[in-house]
Amino acid sequence: MTNSISLTQSPLNHNLFETTENPSSEEFVVLGISINVPLRRLFDYKISVDNAVEAKVGMRVEVSFSNRIKIGVINKIGASSNLPLEKIKPINRLLDDSPLVNNNLIKLSQWMQNYYHASPGDVWNTILPNALLKGEKAELARESFWRLTNLGLELYQAKKIAKNAVKQQLAMACLFEVENKNSAGLVSGLRHSQISQFNLSLTTLKTLAGKKWIERIFEVTDTKDNQFEIKENNNSILKLNDQQDFAVTQVSKQLDIYKTWLLFGVTASGKTEVYLRIIEAVLLQGKQALVLVPEIGLTPQTVSRFERRFNTGRFITENNHVEIAMMHSGMTDKQRLQVWLKAQTGQAKIIIGTRSALFIPLKNPGIIIIDEEHDTSFKQQQGLRYSARDTAMVRASIEKIPVLLASATPSIETLINVEKKKITQLDLTQKALTSVEVKCRVIDMKKQPIKQGLSFHLIDSIQHHLKQKGQILLFLNRRGYAPVLLCHQCGWSSECKRCERHFTFHGNENSDKQHLQCHHCGSSRRAPKQCLKCQCDEMIPIGLGTERLEETIKTLFPSARVQRIDRDTTRKKSAMDGFVTSIKSGEIDILIGTQMLAKGHHFPNITLVGLVDMDGALYSSDFRAPEYAAQLITQVSGRAGRAENKGEVIIQTHLADHPMLSILLNSGYKSFAKTAINERKEACLPPISYNALIQAEAPNIGMVKNFLQEVKDILKQVVSEDEGLSDIENLELLGPVPAVYTKKAGKFRYQLYIQTNQRRYLHQLLKGSIPAIESLKSASRVRWRLEVDPIGD
Structure with missing residues (x-):
């Protein structure tokens, strides 16, 4: 975190926002x-004095830049310039009547520029929706409703809809059952913005509208602040246990100040119920809640649960509806803009989204909740590489509201902040709905007979749980059929020349859709039938991926209903929602998945979880690898035994005596975390120390090394010449060294690692070095980036 960085400190040439x-x-x-x-x-x-009266910081402008039209954002009015006035271009036009964001988000943007040493353009490109960056008007669309016509109602009640028109039947049934009212016209129907939440297709609705069976009614948008009151319904609301009640009480009575809380709860401890109760308190104060989740796949099911809580009679409002909006990268630019504007005007009371939703403007901010705060997806890995968790804490401090971090496996960074009293921890140590214990076994794969990656212990357990009518989750974090396609005669293997990494083989050996894909650069090609070196036709897939595991399971258990869930099977919109529904309804017996199934999902009928291959997670040069592996094992294991049925977890590994496994399985994640914290302190590794990474890439490896060596020389020079850095301690400049993936998409990648024990010295060094680095001739020959608090490659 960055408490020591002043909001007014800026590494840029201009004194911003003045x-x-x-x-x-x-x-x-x-x-x-x-x-x-x-x-x-x-x-x-420049802008004329007459028009300057209308200009405000945070408004967009259209300008000419290098013979192209660009959209920019006003950061300063009345700036001093080194150029004569006659050489300064005028803006083309103002695009907004008022600033797009309030002062608090402007302060946050300035903090991001300071802390991440980012350009103003990169920051605003991160904060604003794509539609606004493309020049779209910041106008809130009229809300609309879909409802049955008299003809449609008559046909539906008479059951005259064709039986083979399944989608039309479902749509008609949904419209018949759903009723939302607003105070303007008391129009009942399904809100257009809720179509995806009910798994309905717009094409289906348009087809029905063409038959005059349904109609779309437009309403005038009402953005006034509605008053809420709770209508108690003890039959439908879960009773809190003592720990849950304590957590809700502690956070709810301190909603008017900034404070960071950690909800440290074991899997299935009822963390979501705690969120819901706290959000109730927020809504009763007339404020909004922002909830961040790590995966797109978690967003719709989270919205559905919130809808069930807040829009089924427990809450009474003037229009009988609590607007709950979701925001993620799977939505169109226009959809994301509408959610952004609904939150800005206060129409949306609860916003649930992934990392980018953090920057949604809130009219009446009340709380920020980060679910699965440990998840690395909260760290942006392209463009401006910010941490959504850390940035959320800064935003909350600016807004003067609480932020609640929640996880069964909190990050080491968060737990160290708990030690430093920067974060207050709230514990949930017991499961909310069941006290059934989960049995965990480690299968040492050394000298074990195995069948396509499965031990006979795991195969027997799968058979047992199928007989008991339990569902099984097999976890393998490697999609595709096999990681390598190898020639049996000469040993040649398929390799992506642009990345110098093996292609992953997709499609089983008997499939007509066999292809090779590089999971680093995305390039794809047909799988060769013959070796490209010796022309042998014995091409053998080596290793195990989710496709191959699915094939094996179907062969071993032909009567079981098997479903693979990974990035390849969830590309279609709403595919993940359909899978989740099928799992919960018992339509799937065995599910095979990657890490997208490891977090946040509640599958009460899963009784066996098998982690098929954990060796990859335990073999790593990354000092965070044991932490990630412990989190992964705990989270995946937490999918078993969530209801009244006994749960079992089987972990397959060749490293059964790994110290992390021993501590985790015998004493739990909390004990592992204490050991990991002590190791970080002894080795002075982050977050005990503070670091930054400068990475460069180019088609020529010599250019990359030369640039980074010049950067290293600049850093050394700044340290020797800057009196403010005379007291810097334990400064390490490591590199240039190859990146984890040394070659990617045809470019060589090297990096320089900067580490020191004091954060302010790290930022002072970077601030003093960046102008000289940018002026290097070698900088124009490579693509380089600076990342503060780096994670991953």
């Missing part, structure tokens, strides 16, 4: 504009 009293000329005012280009500076444009 308005100067005296304009540069009697006729024009100079504006400091951020433009989405990789330069850490603002760009000077």
Whole structure:
């Protein structure tokens, strides 16, 4: 975290977000504009004095930049410029009547520029929705409803809808059952924004509308703040245990101040119920709640649960509806913009989304909740590489609201902040709905007979649980059929020349859709039938992927209903929702999945979890690897025994005596975390120390090494010349060294690692070095980036 970084400290050339009293000329005012280009500076444009009255910080402008039209954001009004006024271009036009964001989000954007040493353009490109960056108007669309016509109602009640028109039947049934009212016209029907939540197709609705069976009614949007009251319903609301009640009480009575809480709860301990109760308290104060989840797949099911709680009679409002919106990358630009505007106007009371939802403007912010806070998906891995968890804590401090971090396996960074009293921990040590214990076994795969990656112990357990009518989850974090396609005669293997990594073989050996895909750069090609070196036709898939595991399971258990769930099977919109529904309804006996099944899902009928191959997670040079492996094992294991049926977990590994496994299985994640924290302290590894990474890539390896060596020389020079860095301790400049994936998409990648024991010195060093680094001639020959608090490659 970054508590020591001042919000007013800036590494950029301009003093951001200030308005100067005296304009540069009697006729024009100079504006400091951020433009989405990789330069850490603002760009000077001018505006007439008459029009400058309308200009505000945070408004968009259209400008000419390098003979192209660009959308920029006003960061400063009345900027001083080194250029003569006559050489400064005028803006083309103002695009907004008022600022798009309030002062608190402007402060957050400035903090991000300071802490991540990012360009203003990169920051605004991260904060604003794509539609606004493309020049779309910031206008809230009218809300609309779908409802049955008199003809449609008559046909539906008479059961005259064709039986083979399954989608139309489902849509008609949904419209018949769903009723939402607003205070303007008391129009009943299904909100257009809720179509995806009910797994309905817009094409189906349009077809029904063409038959005059349903109609779409547009309503005037009502953005006034509704008053809420709770209608108690003890039959439908779960009773809290003592720990849950304590957590809800502690957070709810401190909603008007900034405070960071950690809800440390074992899997199935009822963390979501705690969220819901706290959000109730937030809504009763007329405020909004922002909930961040790690995966797109978790968003719809989370929204559905929130809908069931807040829109089924427990809450009474003027229009009988609590607007719950979701935001994730699977939505269109226009859909994301509408959610953004609904939150800004206060129409959406609860916003549930992935990492990017953090920057949604809230009219009346009440709380930020981060579910599965340990998940690495909260760290952006492209563009501006920010941590959503850390940035959420800063936003909450600016907004003066609480932030609740929640996990069964909190990150080591968060637990160390608990030690430092920066975060207050709340424990949930018992399962909410069951006291059934989960039996955990480690199968040592050394010298074991195995069948396509499965031990006979696991095969027997699968058979046993199928007989007991339990569901089975087999976890393998490796999609595809096999990691390598190998020639049996000469040993040649298929390799992506652009990345110098093996292609992954997709499609089983008898499939007509066999192909090779690089999981690093995305390139794909047909799988060769013959060796490209010796022309032998014995091409053998080596290793185990989810496709091959699915094939094996179907062969071993032909009567079982098997479903593979990974990125390849969930590409279609709403595919994951369909799988989740099928699992909960008992339509699937054995599910095979990757880490997208490891978190947040509640499958009460799963009684056996098998982790097919954990060796990859335990073999790693990353000092965080034991932490990630412990979190993964705990989270996946937590899918078993969530109801009244006994649960079993089987872990297959060749490293059965690994110390992490011993501590985790015998004493639990909390004991493992204590050991990991002590190891970090002894080795002075993050977050005990503070670090940054400068990575460069280019088709020529010499250019990359030369640039990073020049960067290293600059850093050393700044340390020797800057008196403010005279007291810097334990500074390490490691590199240039190859990145984990040294070659990717045809470019060589090397990096320089910077580490010190004091955060302020790290930022002072980076701030003093960046201008010189940007001026290097070698900088124009490579693509380079700076990452603060790096994670991964």
